[in-house]
Amino acid sequence: MAIRVVARIRPQQQNELDVIVSTASSNDDSSHPNQVKIPNPRNEGETFTFQFNTVYDHFTTQQQLFDNEVAPTIKHLFGGFDVAIFAYGSTGTGKTHTMRGGKSLAERGVIPRLLSGIYRRARKFAKESVVEISVKISISYYEIYNSKVYDLFEAPDKRSLAGLPLRDNGTKTVVVGLTERPCESLKDFEKLYDQANMNRSTSATKLNAVSSRSHAILGIKLAVTTGDQIRISTASAIDLAGSEDNRRTGNQKERMVESASINKSLFTLAKCVEAIGRQDVRIPIRDSKMTRILNLGQNHSLTVMILNLAPVRTYHQDTLSSLNFANRTKKIEVRETENEPVFKGCARAIPTFRGTSIQRQPLRPLATSLHNSTIHASNPPNKQGDRLAKAFSVYSDGARLSNARMATVRHSPLKRPSDPFSSISRPNKRRSPNRMLFRPQPTISKEVIEKIIEGKVTDILAARALDQPSIVPQPKISEEVQKRLELLEQKIDGKDGGREQGLTFLLMAKQHAVRGEDTSALRMYTLAKDFFRDNEKLDSKIDKLREKIQQRKPEKRQRGPVADTSELDPNNNNRQLVSSDYGTDKTPPLGYRPSRSVTRPKDKDSCVQDGQADARPFILCSTLDTIAKSPTAKQDDSDYEAEVHDEEAGHESDGGLHYKAKSKKKEPRCRTLNDQVQTPRTSRLLEIVNARNLNQIRLLRGIGAKKAEAIVEALCGADEGESNEAVVKSLEELGRLRGVGPKTVENMRMGLQMA
Numbered sequence: 001m002a003i004r005v006v007a008r009i010r011p012q013q014q015n016e017l018d019v020i021v022s023t024a025s026s027n028d029d030s031s032h033p034n035q036v037k038i039p040n041p042r043n044e045g046e047t048f049t050f051q052f053n054t055v056y057d058h059f060t061t062q063q064q065l066f067d068n069e070v071a072p073t074i075k076h077l078f079g080g081f082d083v084a085i086f087a088y089g090s091t092g093t094g095k096t097h098t099m100r101g102g103k104s105l106a107e108r109g110v111i112p113r114l115l116s117g118i119y120r121r122a123r124k125f126a127k128e129s130v131v132e133i134s135v136k137i138s139i140s141y142y143e144i145y146n147s148k149v150y151d152l153f154e155a156p157d158k159r160s161l162a163g164l165p166l167r168d169n170g171t172k173t174v175v176v177g178l179t180e181r182p183c184e185s186l187k188d189f190e191k192l193y194d195q196a197n198m199n200r201s202t203s204a205t206k207l208n209a210v211s212s213r214s215h216a217i218l219g220i221k222l223a224v225t226t227g228d229q230i231r232i233s234t235a236s237a238i239d240l241a242g243s244e245d246n247r248r249t250g251n252q253k254e255r256m257v258e259s260a261s262i263n264k265s266l267f268t269l270a271k272c273v274e275a276i277g278r279q280d281v282r283i284p285i286r287d288s289k290m291t292r293i294l295n296l297g298q299n300h301s302l303t304v305m306i307l308n309l310a311p312v313r314t315y316h317q318d319t320l321s322s323l324n325f326a327n328r329t330k331k332i333e334v335r336e337t338e339n340e341p342v343f344k345g346c347a348r349a350i351p352t353f354r355g356t357s358i359q360r361q362p363l364r365p366l367a368t369s370l371h372n373s374t375i376h377a378s379n380p381p382n383k384q385g386d387r388l389a390k391a392f393s394v395y396s397d398g399a400r401l402s403n404a405r406m407a408t409v410r411h412s413p414l415k416r417p418s419d420p421f422s423s424i425s426r427p428n429k430r431r432s433p434n435r436m437l438f439r440p441q442p443t444i445s446k447e448v449i450e451k452i453i454e455g456k457v458t459d460i461l462a463a464r465a466l467d468q469p470s471i472v473p474q475p476k477i478s479e480e481v482q483k484r485l486e487l488l489e490q491k492i493d494g495k496d497g498g499r500e501q502g503l504t505f506l507l508m509a510k511q512h513a514v515r516g517e518d519t520s521a522l523r524m525y526t527l528a529k530d531f532f533r534d535n536e537k538l539d540s541k542i543d544k545l546r547e548k549i550q551q552r553k554p555e556k557r558q559r560g561p562v563a564d565t566s567e568l569d570p571n572n573n574n575r576q577l578v579s580s581d582y583g584t585d586k587t588p589p590l591g592y593r594p595s596r597s598v599t600r601p602k603d604k605d606s607c608v609q610d611g612q613a614d615a616r617p618f619i620l621c622s623t624l625d626t627i628a629k630s631p632t633a634k635q636d637d638s639d640y641e642a643e644v645h646d647e648e649a650g651h652e653s654d655g656g657l658h659y660k661a662k663s664k665k666k667e668p669r670c671r672t673l674n675d676q677v678q679t680p681r682t683s684r685l686l687e688i689v690n691a692r693n694l695n696q697i698r699l700l701r702g703i704g705a706k707k708a709e710a711i712v713e714a715l716c717g718a719d720e721g722e723s724n725e726a727v728v729k730s731l732e733e734l735g736r737l738r739g740v741g742p743k744t745v746e747n748m749r750m751g752l753q754m755a
């Protein structure tokens with residue numbers, strides 16, 4: 001079954017203007033919309049339509065959403081299926097509101113309602129069933145904060161800084177050392193849940209006063225014992241952190257670190273979804289902890305994704321990104337599989353204890369978390385302080401089998417030493433299982449033997465269930481050991497968290513630098529410094545940038561506010577003329593080539609000089625200057641057209657770019673211009689191209705993924721070493737890049753939406 005994707009549009013909030021998202025229905029029954037409509041940010045006359053299973057508008061109550069989307073999954077949960085419900089959307093779109101909700105009854109979100117539904121169904125089951133039924137519910141709750149997993153049942157001051165390690169268990173990923181708490185009633189749950197939520201990392205940003213800084217995963221484990229069988233299933237309710245544009249959130253140091261981590265994991269998720277869609281052999285699921293845990297498409301769970309959207313223009317590009325992501329996600333097929341029940345009297349289990357034909361079984365992890373739906377026997381444990389689970393149980397033949405079994409049974413509280421067949425628990429007497437089982441027993445019939453063995457098997461399974469850490473918390477691993485585990489894991493994953501984080505800051509710094517956002521670039525470089533101490537190059541870069549900002553201050557004052565448009569308020573239209581609109585390039589370092597992201601001016605006199613290693617293409621400066629001086633800075637498209645017409649005078653390349661010449665030597669028909677008279681539209685185009693951000697380039701009109709790659713490759717091919725990167729300085733140069741012609745250039749240019 002494909003993942004069910006539903007969209008929820010939150011109400012417009014105070015101070016929010018200009019609603020641009022609307023709903024529609026592809027059916028005749030317009031009372032059930034299933035489409036989201038949003039204008040094309042580059043051409044307001046055009047509307048994009050996205051279709052999902054259902055679309056909920058701002059009138060939808062928490063109750064309605066739950067009844068339609070989540071309540072139906074409860075019966076599947078009781079039927080032995082796993083369920084995964086997750087909220088996705090950019091920051092401030094209502095994910096936490098949807099999943100957790102408010103305190104009042106009407107405002108309660110999906111999670112408390114789900115628990116309430118589970119308890120209600122459990123009671124109904126027990127009441128109506130003719131056989132005895134018992135339902136045990138336990139929960140675990142953890143967050144992924146800055147790429148580390150923390151148990152939310154633990155107070156932050158008691159956490160190990162390294163977090164909890166992850167381990168693979170078949171198709172599932174388990175969190176080692178996670179506690180599971182039994183929850184007898186809804187009240188129990190609410191108490192635990194509220195306490196744990198206080199431990200969740202939240203902070204205020206400009207976009208959300210209580211912004212979640214982590215992905216939170218609640219696991220609900222259901223153990224339904226019906227007569228002689230027990231079935232375990234799990235529901236995972238996931239409140240993802242939202243993608244963030246730091247120019248809009250106003251994030252500073254600590255928030256920025258969190259944001260980089262959030263964006264990175266969400267980017268990995270998007271890459272996974274894309275790779276699944278393309279049916280790639282490699283899905284980069286291991287590239288982030290969140291994707292490992294979510295395990296989209298591979299988790300064999302009934303999956304519902306709630307796409308949270310904000311209806312207003314300030315979120316335009318975020319909404320579009322989310323819609324595109326959801327559009328791809330809805331195509332993912334999941335093979336839901338029912339978790340196997342265990343029967344107390346499972347006769348088929350007997351042969352495995354007989355004779356020498358015992359099959360070697362793979363290692364089966366016993367240390368589990370909620371995500372491990374291994375088989376349990378009935379009589380779930382209720383004693384505290386029982387022996388903790390072994391890491392692995394090995395089924396093997398010969399002596400090893402005996403040992404493994406001995407280990408299991410020896411600790412069984414159900415062991416009956418007087419039992420004539422307690423030899424199962426005595427390895428020294430079980431060297432020859434054949435002889436033992438088939439030796440003539442004058443006083444016991446074969447049926448009785450079978451029965452006794454059946455009973456024994458059940459006991460062993462029950463003992464194993466007692467050994468499970470389902471209720472008893474896992475042993476606390478010392479901080480030192482956990483740190484080592486974490487380091488080991490990073491090594492296995494080929495990552496080094498700190499360095500990676502530092503590189504992300506460097507990347508963001510360079511992006512800001514390319515856009516001429518010196519202050520933000522400086523901020524990012526300073527953050528990167530924490531990760532690359534004693535790096536002289538970085539220090540000198542910071543010093544030079546600081547100096548440059550200082551020097552520009554008086555200049556800025558002279559020019560007035562319009563001159564420094566690079567870091568203006570997003571609502572200010574001027575900003576769109578020169579710097580990237582938060583909408584079109586919000587995604588931070590995505591698709592960016594770290595080593596290629598800095599464009600270097602050849603011209604030493606260019607108005608932006610940034611030491612030896614970092615510089616922006618001077619086209620950006622000339623644009624800034626042009627706009628600062630130009631009274632027509634706010635003109636609309638037609639004004640730009642006239643301006644461009646004047647520019648058609650032809651322009652000699654100054655040799656700044658050594659691109660690969662096209663095979664056919666045609667006179668370029670595209671407009672050529674002198675850098676000093678570039679229009680904002682042209683500057684913007686060149687800026688996008690020179691930034692080498694695949695994501696942005698492919699959004700240009702007439703450019704697909706392949707062409708975008710070809711452009712970036714052509715640019716990289718034209719570089720003279722890593723420290724001397726090529727810059728496209730005119731439309732003519734752009735038109736001569738491999739894979740790009742004058743027509744494409746014109747298309748790209750005219751497709752740019754300018755304010």
Ligand SMILES: Nc1ncnc2c1ncn2[C@@H]1O[C@H](COP(=O)(O)OP(=O)(O)OP(=O)(O)O)[C@@H](O)[C@H]1O
Pocket residue numbers: 009010011058089090091092093094095096097098208210211212213240241242243308
């Ligand atoms: N359907 C809704 N009805 C009423 N208010 C809503 C709704 N959805 C969201 N809100 C409000 O919008 C604000 C932001 O919502 P919320 O904190 O849930 O966003 P979020 O997506 O979880 O953000 P973040 O990713 O930053 O944590 C909150 O004040 C919340 O009450």
